[in-house]
Amino acid sequence: MHRSSTEVKGQGEPGFHFRNPSVGAACGWPENNSYGPATPGLRASPGFLSIPSWCRQARATEEACPPRPSPVEGEGVLRIPGLAAEAGLVHGFSTMALGSMRGPAPDGGPLTPARRAFAEVLGLDPGRLTAAGAVHGAEVARVEEPAGVVRGCDAVMTDRPGLPLLATFADCWPVLLYDPVRPAVALVHAGWRGSAAGIAVRAVAAMRREYGSSPADLVAGLGPGICARCYEVGEEVAGRFDAARARPAGDGRFRLDLEAVNRGQLEAAGLRPQRVHVHGACTRETAELASHRRAADGVRFACLVAIR
Numbered sequence: 490m491h492r493s494s495t496e497v498k499g500q501g502e503p504g505f506h507f508r509n510p511s512v513g514a515a516c517g518w519p520e521n522n523s524y525g526p527a528t529p530g531l532r533a534s535p536g537f538l539s540i541p542s543w544c545r546q547a548r549a550t551e552e553a554c555p556p557r558p559s560p561v562e563g564e565g566v567l568r569i570p571g572l573a574a575e576a577g578l579v580h581g582f583s584t585m586a587l588g589s590m591r592g593p594a595p596d597g598g599p600l601t602p603a604r605r606a607f608a609e610v611l612g613l614d615p616g617r618l619t620a621a622g623a624v625h626g627a628e629v630a631r632v633e634e635p636a637g638v639v640r641g642c643d644a645v646m647t648d649r650p651g652l653p654l655l656a657t658f659a660d661c662w663p664v665l666l667y668d669p670v671r672p673a674v675a676l677v678h679a680g681w682r683g684s685a686a687g688i689a690v691r692a693v694a695a696m697r698r699e700y701g702s703s704p705a706d707l708v709a710g711l712g713p714g715i716c717a718r719c720y721e722v723g724e725e726v727a728g729r730f731d732a733a734r735a736r737p738a739g740d741g742r743f744r745l746d747l748e749a750v751n752r753g754q755l756e757a758a759g760l761r762p763q764r765v766h767v768h769g770a771c772t773r774e775t776a777e778l779a780s781h782r783r784a785a786d787g788v789r790f791a792c793l794v795a796i797r
């Protein structure tokens with residue numbers, strides 16, 4: 490059953506609302522179909538993307554980076570090594586090898602064939618899958634049993650083992666929060682709107698309140714998402730963020746660094762910097778991942794998380 494009645498409204502704050510969902514979301518901008526320039530500071534995850542010398546050279550001269558080696562791991566799933574090391578956590582990001590993860594299913598539920606296959610690859614029970622019905626907001630929902638699609642929530646969390654949480658992405662940033670002590674887990678969909686509203690911080694606060702999680706115990710995963718070099722926004726969006734996170738790109742445009750925004754929020758919320766792990770791939774620059782700015786075709790990849 491749905492547990493929307495247990496939705497957490499972010500420390501009693503009113504729900505976050507936005508006026509024009511068609512403008513400025515990472516998943517809602519017009520884009521071209523070419524690959525963007527290379528990403529300065531892109532962190533290669535061990536065993537994942539190493540940046541060859543010819544690519545580094547191109548980056549130094551601000552030329553477009555040549556196509557990168559395929560990041561697809563076995564079974565079409567990517568993982569963040571720092572999270573994969575957590576024995577009590579199951580997580581993964583689907584690649585195009587598993588198809589688009591856009592939902593819902595024709596019956597209105599969360600379980601499309603592609604999502605079923607993804608869950609099975611991770612060894613999770615598809616029938617228990619619960620999806621965040623993301624709306625570029627900042628609501629956090631507590632899930633205690635399979636709840637189908639939790640509508641209107643960009644963050645879902647649970648302390649129940651074997652209850653898979655899913656959210657879909659196409660440039661917005663996944664933020665995973667895992668408390669190995671309680672244990673508990675949260676999955677956040679953070680575009681610019683949610684990031685501006687502090688959805689990651691609200692998820693940390695919700696875990697603290699609902700599960701007694703200490704921020705210092707939390708292990709976080711960020712990405713894959715669109716990188717700062719590829720994510721141009723207008724002044725109306727840039728103005729919502731610290732100037733250091735949205736740097737001028739000329740012609741009244743700005744480059745917004747959602748990774749830095751969310752990392753900064755998590756660290757300010759009390760997470761230890763060494764426990765915030767970044768995947769390192771830019772969605773717009775990685776063909777195996779969906780990117781609205783590279784191709785506005787409605788394709789989505791998904792993140793699945795569960796407590797073992």
Ligand SMILES: [Zn+2]
Nearest residue numbers: 716719771774
């Ligand atoms: Zn990029």
